[in-house]
């Protein structure tokens with residue numbers, strides 16, 4: 001017997017290699033259709049080019065970047081403060097691919113073409129599936145643009161470098177680099193949701209006023225992507241909470257007084273560094289008027305909230321395709337898992353949930369895109385972002401858990417992407433305004449601006465008469481909205497039911513009649529268990545699974 005065979009204990013059979021090297025765009029019919037439906041069809045060639053990158057190189061880099069986590073280098077070898085974070089080359093390559101393909105800049109570079117935000121949402125959806133941590137700085141860089149534009153001189157200086165498709169991860173003054181990234185600092189120890197409690201003080205370095213330099217003394221408890229070239233931060237000036245642009249290096253090339261105290265030891269999002277920082281007289285430039293800081297930074301937060309919605313839809317999608325792929329390759333009790341009726345029900349139900357989340361995210365992207373030209377779309381975007389962020393981010397953890405279970409024990413092991421998706425799943429509902437804050441934001445908008453209620457009702461009625469359960473649900477929502485004065489304690493139930501109805505509307509708009517019918521029956525009409533996989537037995541399981549991820 002050959003030596004190699006003498007010690008052979010068994011042959012490896014019936015194991016499924018994790019899905020990698022696939023075309024994430026070509027295999028996603030729902031994404032392709034939604035891009036066209038919402039007005040971004042002209043960007044399909046760009047998305048088609050990106051599909052194999054998202055399903056290939058980004059997947060491999062994602063594993064590397066999460067095995068080699070960022071390290072804080074607060075001091076150099078001779079004890080001088082340098083306040084740097086060291087990343088593995090895989091992280092920088094992820095950032096480079098994201099920037100070069102346009103994740104933080106595509107919509108602004110193509111702003112004059114309707115649908116640019118839709119196309120960029122699709123790009124972000126693809127980009128966020130293989131690795132989520134590095135998307136935090138990409139999202140913040142994309143999101144800073146409307147806020148930065150409020151101070152034209154600063155915008156003129158910074159935006160050309162923010163919007164360039166060049167990534168430069170070196171720790172150098174921003175003006176010495178071809179491309180810059182931007183972070184955001186609001187949350188302090190005594191309050192995150194309630195940013196008005198910010199205690200960091202801002203004192204004018206010379207004359208006060210918009211565009212002028214101030215010195216900041218204080219801290220931020222959460223300060224993600226601390227290696228960014230500049231940050232939009234909130235601090236208390238004489239006129240109240242104000243928004244500042246805080247660069248890492250000063251114009252003379254010296255380091256700004258931003259002290260990285262420690263990196264957070266996080267549940268997920270681990271490839272991304274999130275720091276606790278202190279500002280020891282750091283110099284920052286005022287954006288807008290003193291006292292208008294919350295309104296100014298909310299221009300940025302509106303964009304990051306949209307990315308939470310897209311990101312959670314993307315995580316669900318990645319979990320779904322991994323589950324379908326595994327179930328096709330694995331056999332139990334004499335049949336492939338994907339041919340077992342109960343597993344088919346689970347996979348089909350996951351597919352419905354994923355498509356509903358994507359459809360809502362893309363509809364919100366269209367509203368954001370059209371907002372500058374269309375007041376009704378602007379009003380819809382204002383409320384639908386909060387509704388979508390609340391609901392889709394909340395659905396993400398149970399969806400990922402169910403997909404993980406489809407892989408059995410292997411879904412719990414780090415060789416697969418599922419454990420990483422599971423750890424990442426809760427974060428989008430926590431940051432950028434946690435669940436309750438989204439619901440309260442909806443109530444505030446409804447109370448302050450009747451146009452938001454009208455825009456919401458108009459959208460819910462787009463498919464009136466097509467499904468009687470949905471019509472009844474829309475009736476309940478309209479009655480609950482009343483004159484806009486909804487009790488706070490009622491906000492979660494109302495937000496959830498609006499989100500479900502909006503998802504059903506999008507599925508009907510998409511022409512997915514049977515999917516919409518199943519969605520409505522199981523989510524709106526109560527014919528559903530607490531867990532996924534409880535579709536009626538006559539549901540077209542095969543068709544739903546094949547549409548979600550066609551068999552090669």
Ligand SMILES: Cc1cc2nc3c(=O)[nH]c(=O)nc-3n(C[C@H](O)[C@H](O)[C@H](O)COP(=O)(O)OP(=O)(O)OC[C@H]3O[C@@H](n4cnc5c(N)ncnc54)[C@H](O)[C@@H]3O)c2cc1C
Nearest residue numbers: 184185186187191192193222223224431432433434436437
């Ligand atoms: C991984 C990670 C990275 C982060 N990165 C950044 C960053 O880069 N920059 C930054 O500024 N922040 C960042 N954050 C902070 C994040 O945005 C905050 O944690 C979040 O906004 C909540 O603030 P908080 O932690 O102070 O909780 P709190 O504000 O104390 O809220 C705690 C809970 O109370 C609820 N709540 C608050 N007010 C009300 C109310 N009136 N009614 C009912 N419920 C209420 C909230 O919804 C939440 O569930 C990050 C957080 C995480 C986890």
